[in-house]
Amino acid sequence: MLNDEQRDDSREIGDSHKAAGIGESVSGQKAPSRMLVVLPNWVGDLVLATPALRIIRERFADTHIAFLLRSNLEDILSGGEWADEIVRWPASTKGQSRPKRRQGFLGFAAELRERRYDWAVLFSNSFRAALLARLAGIRSRIGYDRDGRGLLLTDKLLPERYKGKYVPVPMTRYYNAIARYLGCRNCSDQPELYTTPQEEAVVDGLFTAAGVTQGKPVVVLNPGSSFGPAKRWLPERFAEVADGLVAEHRAAVFIACGPKEIDTARQVAARMRHPSTVLDKPVLPLGPTKALIRRAGLLITNDTGPRHFGIAFRVPTVTVFGPTHQEWTATDSPNERAIQVPVDCGPCMKRKCPLDHRCMSRVTGNMVMEAARELLSGRLHSTTATP
Helix, strand or coil, rough: CCCHHHHHHHCCHHHHHCCCCCCCCCHHHHCCCCEEEEEECHHHHHHHHHHHHHHHHHHCCCCEEEECCCCCHHHHHHCCCCEEEEEECCCCCCCCHHHHHHHHHHHHHHHHHHHHHCCEEEECHHHHHHHHHHCCCCCCCECCCCCCCCCCEEEEECCCEEEEEECCCCCHHHHHHHHCCCCCCCCCCCCCCCCCCCHHHHHHHHHHHHCCCCEEEEEEEEEEEEEHHHHHCCHHHHHHHHHHHHHHHHCEEEEECCCCHHHHHHHHHHCCCCCCECECCCCCCHHHHHHHHHHHCCCEECCCCCHHHHCCEEEEEEEEECCCCHHHHCCCCEEEEEEEECCCCCCCCCCCCCCCCHHHCCCCCHHHHHHHHHHCCCCCHHHCCCC
16 A cells, blocks of 8 residues: 555546646547447456446447457356447457468458547557557547557556556556546446346256255355466365365355366365366356356355456455455455465566465465355355346
């Protein structure tokens, strides 16, 4: 946290357009007819952007709003009504030659140019997003001035810094500052998600196959992390806590995973004394994963994307932090307990630990079990009902 002296030396996010010398904010302009909103590329960041997306939809009710996002993230926003159009980034160009990649990017920019968007609102921090908006001929391009892209923007917000380094601030606040710059007020910090009947039906099938009946408590474990192995709590500790919850509450345990996290999920199941359901055949898509967590009595997770599903649905959530700084993703949710052991080398924000993974190995099963007991307080037995 910053002290008062440091705070004076840092840029305040909400006043960043003034500091950048932009003058009147874009909120003083006429509302656009067509707006392109470029969304974040990480699951958790996208969930944390939902308060801003919701208030932008309310503020610009008569504007045609298009969301540009990676196709694998589309299900996160399923069931919502904040966009009139979904635009997907082209398929990965990995392995293609540089000329072909350049040709594909320019072709995509030309497609967007034909759609004649008036504003591009960049929730993504990437240089590529700003360059795309510029090449697409979008008149107003609003986003954070970082990663060398300032000259591509017409309206610049400055991220908060102290002595040249980015200051950890909650991503909800970071994204809400963009919404406020557009003239939005009363921005909430509470993420919000929805599910579809189809996603709920998938969960019904999972419960039937696992013998989960009405009133039986459901615990979801999320032991993976696409960010890297440094974020992953030990599989045997997940198993220890899950076995304790089965013994105390006769809970049904589901282990979620992404395509690259299957081995980790299977390791947790192999170390459990009690049966569990590993969602690996096939891997459960993000949409049904949302629905499963929504109907869980408890989520135990690393600091990774599905953690934010629990927060959005107000599900009791225990999050184990290791190398990451809690303030980047803080939500002040009363339904979450964050477990982190201070270590002299952290938080390092590294994807892979170069030492002994002490930030995670020092988090014991008892720490997580006690946090789970504190959260539950009789709530575990109420959450398998259908919508």
